[in-house]
Amino acid sequence: xxxxxxxxxxxxxxxxxxxxxxxxxxxxxxxxxxxxxxxxxxxxxxxxxxxxxxxxxxxxxxxxxxxxxxxxxxxxx
Amino acid sequence: xxxxxxxxxxxxxxxxxxxxxxxxxxxxxxxxxxxxxxxxxxxxxxxxxxxxxxxxxxxxxxxxxxxxxxxxxxxxx
Amino acid sequence: xxxxxxxxxxxxxxxxxxxxxxxxxxxxxxxxxxxxxxxxxxxxxxxxxxxxxxxxxxxxxxxxxxxxxxxxxxxxx
Amino acid sequence: xxxxxxxxxxxxxxxxxxxxxxxxxxxxxxxxxxxxxxxxxxxxxxxxxxxxxxxxxxxxxxxxxxxxxxxxxxxxx
Numbered sequence: 001x002x003x004x005x006x007x008x009x010x011x012x013x014x015x016x017x018x019x020x021x022x023x024x025x026x027x028x029x030x031x032x033x034x035x036x037x038x039x040x041x042x043x044x045x046x047x048x049x050x051x052x053x054x055x056x057x058x059x060x061x062x063x064x065x066x067x068x069x070x071x072x073x074x075x076x077x
Numbered sequence: 078x079x080x081x082x083x084x085x086x087x088x089x090x091x092x093x094x095x096x097x098x099x100x101x102x103x104x105x106x107x108x109x110x111x112x113x114x115x116x117x118x119x120x121x122x123x124x125x126x127x128x129x130x131x132x133x134x135x136x137x138x139x140x141x142x143x144x145x146x147x148x149x150x151x152x153x154x
Numbered sequence: 155x156x157x158x159x160x161x162x163x164x165x166x167x168x169x170x171x172x173x174x175x176x177x178x179x180x181x182x183x184x185x186x187x188x189x190x191x192x193x194x195x196x197x198x199x200x201x202x203x204x205x206x207x208x209x210x211x212x213x214x215x216x217x218x219x220x221x222x223x224x225x226x227x228x229x230x231x
Numbered sequence: 232x233x234x235x236x237x238x239x240x241x242x243x244x245x246x247x248x249x250x251x252x253x254x255x256x257x258x259x260x261x262x263x264x265x266x267x268x269x270x271x272x273x274x275x276x277x278x279x280x281x282x283x284x285x286x287x288x289x290x291x292x293x294x295x296x297x298x299x300x301x302x303x304x305x306x307x308x
Contacts, residue, residue, distance in 0.1 A: 007225045018192045019111075022183045026257070030096045034264045038172045040198040065141040099260045103180070106253045108242045110188045115249045117275040173265075177258040184250045 002069050008040075008053040009065050015046045024048065024075065029068075031071050037064050079146050085117075085130040086142050090121045098114075101108065101125065106152050114141050160209040163195075163219050165226075168196050169200045178202065178229065185225050191218050233300050239271075239284040240296050242303075248276045255279065257305065262302050268295050 002011045016023040021043060032038045038053040050072065052065035053076070078087045091096040098120060105127070109115045116126040127149065129142035156165045156179040163185045167174040175197060182204070204226065206219035232281070233242045246252040252274060263269045278306040281303065283296035 015230075017187065018183075019104060019107045022107065023100055026095060026103040026180070027100040028101065029261065030264045033261045034096075034267070036265070038199050040196070042194075042196045043192040045192050057218065083180045094265065095260075103257070106184065106249075109249065110184045111190070112190070115276050117273070119271070119273045121268050121271040173258060173261045176261065177254055180257040181250060181254040184253065188250075 001033070001073075004061055007059050007061060008033050009061050009069050010049070011051070011069070013048040013076075015048070017046050021046050024054045027075050028072055030042050031068065031075075035068055035071070037068055039068070078150075081138055082109050084136045084138060085128045086138050086146050087126070087128050088146070090125040090127070090153075092125070095122050098123050104152050107150055108145065108152075110140070112145055112148070114145050116145070155227075158215055162205045162214060163215050163223050164202050164203070164205050167204070167230075169186070171219040172199050174176070175200050175202050181229050182226055187213075187223065189218070189222055189225070191222055193222070232304075235292055238290050238292060239299050240292050241280070241282050242300070244281070249276050252262070252277050252279050253293075256286040258306050259303055261270070262299065262306075266299055266302070268299055287291070305308045 002009045013021070023044060023066065025048060028039065032071070040053075042049045052061070052068055053059045054064050056061040056062070062067060079086045090098070090101065092101060101121060102118070102125060105128045108143065129138070129145055130136045131139040131141050135137070166218070167175070167178065168198070170179060179197060179202060180212045184192065194207075196203045206222055207213045208216040208218050210216070233240045244252070245256065246255060254295070256272070256274060256279060259270065281301045283292070283299055284290045285293040285295050
């Protein structure tokens with residue numbers, strides 16, 4: 001479900017409503033603090049779009065991003 | 078699972094870890110703001126205890142508490 | 155600080171770090187649930203961009219958006 | 232403001248309302264995940280009580296608790 005677009009891992013999520021979407025975002029925020037790796041993300045009501053990338057000189061997808069994408073997927077299982 | 082103890086509706090929850098517990102709490106907080114009715118609650122790592130009651134002169138369990146308990150249960154379904 | 159761009163109220167915020175930015179977002183989320191009016195927003199680490207608009211046939215800025223922008227400003231005072 | 236009671240660091244906080252209290256709690260939750268050290272805490276509307284301790288055989292106050300208490304205090308400065 002994650003696609004690599006312009007050197008970023010990107011996934012879109014749709015939830016029932018804002019409550020469910022923001023609850024998911026809080027879980028991602030806690031993961032982000034623990035991993036010390038933070039998403040670029042957009043939310044509109046029940047829609048969340050997450051972009052993961054690492055800046056090492058230029059922007060690229062690294063193992064940190066892949067690890068975080070797996071941790072995010074695990075929330076929804 | 079909710080028990081009525083000392084004029085309060087009480088339920089205990091156990092989650093996998095703190096992340097999961099606090100994510101649940103965020104959802105309850107959003108419900109509380111929407112309902113304008115707020116829990117008394119305690120958290121220790123993966124454990125959450127919620128007490129619901131309404132103060133109308135004295136403390137008692139009212140329909141607002143029952144409605145909120147149902148909304149909380151619906152999170153976990 | 156809010157500007158009206160393309161029929162939306164838009165404001166950008168910069169915080170010390172992700173913790174501070176996401177804490178702010180949680181407060182906005184609680185306001186949104188209480189007002190039953192939700193932002194379109196983007197976050198990257200310490201940066202938050204909020205767009206407020208109302209869809210009534212077409213997208214426009216209404217009093218609901220202005221009221222929400224004031225409530226958001228009040229967080230930071 | 233933190234007192235050592237029964238081998239725990241304890242502090243009580245009062246906020247304007249639930250929104251402000253839960254926003255504070257979210258910040259503490261992010262700190263907790265980053266430090267991998269979690270509070271025992273109670274909330275009722277605008278009131279938050281935090282207890283910090285470390286279990287090493289028995290429960291005691293350690294440098295981890297003092298460090299976390301300082302990080303929590305820094306939120307409110």
